[in-house]
Amino acid sequence: MRLQIPIAIGFVAGMFMFVQFFIPHQMIKASFEDALDWAIIIGAFALVLGLGSLFRTHIDKIRHRREGFSYSFVTLISFAVMFFFGIFYKTAPHTTFDWLFMNVQVPLEATMFSLLAFFIASAAYRTFRARSVEATLLLSVAIIVMLGRVPISDKIPYLNLHEITEWLMMVPTVAAKRGILLGVALGAVATSLRIILGLERSHLGGGGGG
Amino acid sequence: MWEKLLYFDRRIIFVLIGLVVIIPFLTGWMVPHGQITPSTQNLYNEIESLEPGTPVMLVFDYGPSGMPELHPMATALTHHILSRDLRLLGVAIVVTGPSMCQDVVAPLAEELHKVEGVDWVNLGWKPGGVVPITQMGENIKRTYPSDFQGRPTNELEVMAGIRDYQDIGLIIDLASGNAPGAWIAYAHDPYKVKLATGVTGVMAIDYYVYLQTGQLCGLLNGLRGAAEYEQLIGKKGFGFLGMSSQSVAHLVIIFFVIIGNIGYFTVRRSRQRSE
Amino acid sequence: MPGAAGGINAIWGISTEVIGIWLAALLTLAIYSFLYGDNPVYKVAEHVFVGVSAAYGAALTYHLAIIPKLYNPLFRPDLVPDADEPQYILIIPGLLGLLIFSRFIPRYDWLSRWPIAFIMGLYAGLSIPRVIQTNILKQMQATIAPLLPVDAGGEYLLFSGFENLLLVVGVVCTLAYFYFSLPHRGVMGGMSRVGIWFLMIGFGAGFGNTVMARISLLIGRIQFMLYDWLPTIGIHLGSGPGVG
Numbered sequence: 084m085r086l087q088i089p090i091a092i093g094f095v096a097g098m099f100m101f102v103q104f105f106i107p108h109q110m111i112k113a114s115f116e117d118a119l120d121w122a123i124i125i126g127a128f129a130l131v132l133g134l135g136s137l138f139r140t141h142i143d144k145i146r147h148r149r150e151g152f153s154y155s156f157v158t159l160i161s162f163a164v165m166f167f168f169g170i171f172y173k174t175a176p177h178t179t180f181d182w183l184f185m186n187v188q189v190p191l192e193a194t195m196f197s198l199l200a201f202f203i204a205s206a207a208y209r210t211f212r213a214r215s216v217e218a219t220l221l222l223s224v225a226i227i228v229m230l231g232r233v234p235i236s237d238k239i240p241y242l243n244l245h246e247i248t249e250w251l252m253m254v255p256t257v258a259a260k261r262g263i264l265l266g267v268a269l270g271a272v273a274t275s276l277r278i279i280l281g282l283e284r285s286h287l288g289g290g291g292g293g
Numbered sequence: 294m295w296e297k298l299l300y301f302d303r304r305i306i307f308v309l310i311g312l313v314v315i316i317p318f319l320t321g322w323m324v325p326h327g328q329i330t331p332s333t334q335n336l337y338n339e340i341e342s343l344e345p346g347t348p349v350m351l352v353f354d355y356g357p358s359g360m361p362e363l364h365p366m367a368t369a370l371t372h373h374i375l376s377r378d379l380r381l382l383g384v385a386i387v388v389t390g391p392s393m394c395q396d397v398v399a400p401l402a403e404e405l406h407k408v409e410g411v412d413w414v415n416l417g418w419k420p421g422g423v424v425p426i427t428q429m430g431e432n433i434k435r436t437y438p439s440d441f442q443g444r445p446t447n448e449l450e451v452m453a454g455i456r457d458y459q460d461i462g463l464i465i466d467l468a469s470g471n472a473p474g475a476w477i478a479y480a481h482d483p484y485k486v487k488l489a490t491g492v493t494g495v496m497a498i499d500y501y502v503y504l505q506t507g508q509l510c511g512l513l514n515g516l517r518g519a520a521e522y523e524q525l526i527g528k529k530g531f532g533f534l535g536m537s538s539q540s541v542a543h544l545v546i547i548f549f550v551i552i553g554n555i556g557y558f559t560v561r562r563s564r565q566r567s568e
Numbered sequence: 569m570p571g572a573a574g575g576i577n578a579i580w581g582i583s584t585e586v587i588g589i590w591l592a593a594l595l596t597l598a599i600y601s602f603l604y605g606d607n608p609v610y611k612v613a614e615h616v617f618v619g620v621s622a623a624y625g626a627a628l629t630y631h632l633a634i635i636p637k638l639y640n641p642l643f644r645p646d647l648v649p650d651a652d653e654p655q656y657i658l659i660i661p662g663l664l665g666l667l668i669f670s671r672f673i674p675r676y677d678w679l680s681r682w683p684i685a686f687i688m689g690l691y692a693g694l695s696i697p698r699v700i701q702t703n704i705l706k707q708m709q710a711t712i713a714p715l716l717p718v719d720a721g722g723e724y725l726l727f728s729g730f731e732n733l734l735l736v737v738g739v740v741c742t743l744a745y746f747y748f749s750l751p752h753r754g755v756m757g758g759m760s761r762v763g764i765w766f767l768m769i770g771f772g773a774g775f776g777n778t779v780m781a782r783i784s785l786l787i788g789r790i791q792f793m794l795y796d797w798l799p800t801i802g803i804h805l806g807s808g809p810g811v812g
Binding site for chain 1: 299303306307309310311314324325326327328330331356357358360361392395396399419420421424425427428431432435436441442443494497498499501502504505514515517520536539540541542543544545546547549550552553554557
């Protein structure tokens with residue numbers, strides 16, 4: 084029963100969503116909108132679930148005095164401060180919550196990602212090698228695109244790198260991406276069918292397949 | 294010599310990259326405007342073709358990590374939308390979206406004398422990705438009963454006469470992740486609403502397939518896309534300002550790749566000879 | 569950019585906007601200190617980020633999802649469009665949502681499967697027709713294009729025909745490369761090799777765009793330091809947004 088009921092719930096929810104696509108009746112449409120509301124509500128609770136594992140990791144670290152446990156206090160305190168202002172003083176513009184977001188979260192996240200600029204430059208120097216025909220092709224296209232995507236290349240006479248770049252992205256790249264997309268889409272449909280039919284149970288903690 | 298050059302402290306590369314990005318700003322050196330990509334021009338034309346008062350949904354599906362590329366796009370698009378007297382509805386399926394929307398639209402709207410709730414609204418965010426996108430196809434106010442600040446949407450003037458996607462002139466999804474794919478599959482294809490996207494350079498390559506099929510009517514690609522749009526509306530912003538540093542940094546990275554390869558093959562040949 | 573903090577405009581005579589810019593600048597430098605090497609300052613900044621962003625998500629989920637989609641329809645129907653009375657049916661998804669937290673009680677953790685099964689089933693059912701339409705049918709349709717297209721004046725568009733041919737060859741060969749049910753020998757081997765070439769062009773274009781994106785991220789932070797932070801110490805650069 085512990086596995087059968089959730090499989091039945093998944094089957095009913097999945098089949099309803101699938102079938103409603105083909106039956107545009109008013110009653111079905113109303114139930115469809117209700118089901119979407121339910122999904123948003125349950126989805127919201129699922130997001131909060133993620134906090135549980137965050138707390139568990141950091142509290143465990145502190146309790147067992149693991150290496151770097153003092154940083155876990157930093158995470159928990161930062162969470163508490165932001166959460167306090169967010170819940171009790173609203174999240175609207177010009178609130179302390181908004182101020183903390185713009186002046187703490189924004190610079191931290193934006194800067195963390197900008198570190199990648201340095202690492203990609205370093206990787207380009209150290210690992211980007213024309214070892215084979217395929218690697219040379221990849222490297223040449225990358226260089227053309229890097230040049231074609233900046234306006235300075237418009238100054239190169241007799242060679243419209245901007246247009247060549249656009250062509251490379253609109254024709255051969257589209258072909259390759261479409262090949263991948265078709266494969267991924269077929270896989271996604273198969274997985275969705277397995278979920279609805281209860282053959283895929285990994286999300287229920289009941290083993291990978293069959 | 295090449296061996297040493299190949300394996301020097303990578304922090305030297307870090308310093309060089311930092312310098313080539315900073316120096317153009319300090320010297321005030323600006324590269325002239327470049328060519329306009331057709332996908333940028335198409336989005337501009339699409340907005341130009343809308344009647345004043347038409348609602349345009351500007352979707353903020355990004356957070357701080359996408360700001361450098363997408364904020365300049367959002368700024369240029371907001372300027373274009375509001376100055377053409379179109380109604381702007383800010384929505385998001387990424388949690389940080391509402392703050393991004395507020396940060397871009399509020400100051401610009403004030404500058405252009407547009408009133409929140411009348412000319413534009415920040416509807417906020419709803420969890421569930423494709424679920425709110427699908428629900429808006431049936432009823433936008435049901436998905437967003439209240440806006441970001443908690444005001445009931447059926448009392449807002451800007452929402453008057455809007456029920457679902459049939460009442461929306463254009464959706465523009467600004468995204469740093471794979472949200473445009475969801476908007477194509479769950480909004481454009483089933484409800485036939487016009488859709489364009491502005492994406493970070495990393496993601497752009499995934500969306501040319503939809504541009505080729507006509508599922509997207511326009512695409513802005515990275516900071517260059519933002520710079521092109523700024524050029525079209527005649528307003529210099531962070532996209533244009535960034536192009537000089539971007540140009541020099543690309544040249545330096547290409548230089549690194551070439552030197553790295555020369556070094557690699559020289560070292561390999563000398564090793565083969567000595568063996 | 570950053571507004572007043574909770575209606576407070578200044579602390580000890582310094583505007584909250586300036587304090588905010590300085591805080592953001594210091595945190596920016598704290599993260600960049602990682603470029604020299606891992607260090608405690610970077611670690612503190614990194615852990616602050618984890619805490620703050622988790623709380624941001626939680627607070628927005630509460631205000632923008634739980635309140636308008638569950639609390640208001642149940643207790644404040646006057647704030648809900650087209651609703652005059654409480655929608656008691658929403659107690660069911662509310663309870664299903666709460667069941668997710670049974671994960672934290674080992675004895676009852678199996679109950680958390682119910683809401684998860686509902687969500688997964690719903691997404692699966694919703695996605696099948698959409699994925700087929702968007703990512704299979706439309707893509708195939710756009711690949712089947714005339715190899716000798718003609719313009720309005722009756723002229724052959726040879727280059728467009730070549731592009732269409734390239735598209736078909738590229739898609740089929742890329743699929744061949746990922747098709748493992750047949751050995752990659754003979755015709756199949758040749759097709760998969762051509763498929764690799766197309767993939768390499770795609771990855772090369774992807775790499776070029778990625779370099780552009782990563783540099784743009786750095787440019788964004790430098791612009792903040794130069795155009796937001798420098799003016800707080802009285803240095804104004806001539807070039808700036810909106811100038812000229």
